[in-house]
Amino acid sequence: MQHLTYFENNSTAIITFSRSHALNALNSEVFAELNALLNKIEKSDHIRVVVLTGKGKAFIAGADIAEMKGKTEKEAKEFSKTGQDTFRRIENMTIPFIGAINGFALGGGLETALACDFLVASDKAKFSAPEVNLGLIPGFAGTQRLVRAIGANNARFYLFTAHMFDAYDAQRMGLVQQIVPDDELMNETMKIADLIATKGPSACKALKGVVQEGLHHGIDAGIKKENTVFGSLFNTEAKEGMLAFLEKRQAKW
Structure with a gap:
């Protein structure tokens, strides 16, 4: 794996987005690696919980604009479909996914977080849907999941303005379920994962x-x-x- 790291802690799988030089931006290679790990998890008979997190100061700072800028309409639709299918797959898997949001969750990063079952956020986490700044809209089902997560009016406000909001605003709107000090994020997330693993x-x-x-x-x-x-x-x-x-x-x- 070049862009993701994978680690198992008892019955919890931890996937870390590790393109820290690019703030963990999503590109075609990242999606290919992520789907390969999802294949591995689906075949496992002992993984009970999956945690998604990021390396460095970002969870995921969006899709990789350097890769996207040269795409044709057909290629852009294919890239969008890849992201949509990947996150829909996460949403439909029987294993709960916890998003451990360690920093910036922007654009495609917010969409990744929205595919998780619930979120634990660092007190330094920041969220945004900045696609309109690029003359775009979210392409990985963010227009649909954000509405379901925080309500139509809140979603429209942040989609149209591209305003950034912090972990406390995210919790107030129901997007984030727990906020913890930045240096305690993984410890606290693993406590929740371990608790879930004790259930039926x-x-x-x-x-x-x-x-x-x-x-x-x-x-x-x-x-x-x-x-x-x-x-x-x-x-x-x-x-x-x-x-x-x-x-x-x-x-x-």
């Missing part, structure tokens, strides 16, 4: 899909899927989980 594995895998069903297909579809999954878990780990609760012991998954 089948339940956690199913949970993401149930939430997505309601978000994308409406509450009735979500409720129907919830009912189906709730019942199915009684054939897997729920009996052990409930028995462990009654016996006041740790469940053995």
